[in-house]
Amino acid sequence: RKEVEQDPGPFNVPEGATVAFNCTYSNSASQSFFWYRQDCRKEPKLLMSVYSSGNEDGRFTAQLNRASQYISLLIRDSKLSDSATYLCVVGGGNKLTFGTGTQLKVEL
Amino acid sequence: EAGVAQSPRYKIIEKRQSVAFWCNPISGHATLYWYQQILGQGPKLLIQFQNNGVVDDSQLPKDRFSAERLKGVDSTLKIQPAKLEDSAVYLCASSPTLAGGFDEQFFGPGTRLTVL
Numbered sequence: 162r163k164e165v166e167q168d169p170g171p172f173n174v175p176e177g178a179t180v181a182f183n184c185t186y187s188n189s190a191s192q193s194f195f196w197y198r199q200d201c202r203k204e205p206k207l208l209m210s211v212y213s214s215g216n217e218d219g220r221f222t223a224q225l226n227r228a229s230q231y232i233s234l235l236i237r238d239s240k241l242s243d244s245a246t247y248l249c250v251v252g253g254g255n256k257l258t259f260g261t262g263t264q265l266k267v268e269l
Numbered sequence: 270e271a272g273v274a275q276s277p278r279y280k281i282i283e284k285r286q287s288v289a290f291w292c293n294p295i296s297g298h299a300t301l302y303w304y305q306q307i308l309g310q311g312p313k314l315l316i317q318f319q320n321n322g323v324v325d326d327s328q329l330p331k332d333r334f335s336a337e338r339l340k341g342v343d344s345t346l347k348i349q350p351a352k353l354e355d356s357a358v359y360l361c362a363s364s365p366t367l368a369g370g371f372d373e374q375f376f377g378p379g380t381r382l383t384v385l
Binding site (some may be wrong): 165167169180192193196203204205206248252255256257258259261262 | 313371
């Protein structure tokens with residue numbers, strides 16, 4: 162089983178739609194959780210950290226379910242500029258482990 | 270604030286040749302990471318430095334890959350000899366945190382390596 166698993170997609174959605182991505186992790190001792198965004202042929206950039214209580218940043222909401230070992234990212238009112246790959250990242254010990262990413266394509 | 274700098278941006282070599290990549294992290298960042306990102310996959314950690322010491326190199330293929338961070342600032346990653354499967358983007362990242370914490374990692378633009 163992979164340490165961090167994501168559906169690679171692509172998710173093709175119309176502008177204005179709501180889309181959700183899930184990510185599962187295998188190490189129950191993991192302590193830190195993040196979503197990074199990676200545009201095509203660019204470097205990853207932090208989108209948001211994920212806290213146990215859930216957190217929201219504008220149109221983006223992240224949630225953590227420790228019991229089921231999954232993390233989710235919800236994007237409301239999708240914009241064309243949201244088209245990118247979303248990387249789920251899990252931290253434990255001294256190491257961050259990246260998922261393979263979920264590709265989102267927002268269309269007119 | 271200047272970001273993470275990497276060079277070269279692109280490199281094409283033949284298999285069995287050697288190649289080196291350079292990274293200059295954000296000033297003052299204690300931790301430096303080298304990742305390998307193969308097309309369609311997420312970044313895979315190769316090596317993590319805290320200042321000039323190695324924190325984790327468990328996924329570094331040590332028979333062909335080496336890295337150093339002299340003086341705890343710049344870092345170089347070397348592949349010798351290269352194989353076809355080394356074709357990937359090599360990303361350098363830095364973060365201000367000492368080992369044990371997880372601050373945001375700031376990535377450089379990467380070096381795209383093609384091995385023919």
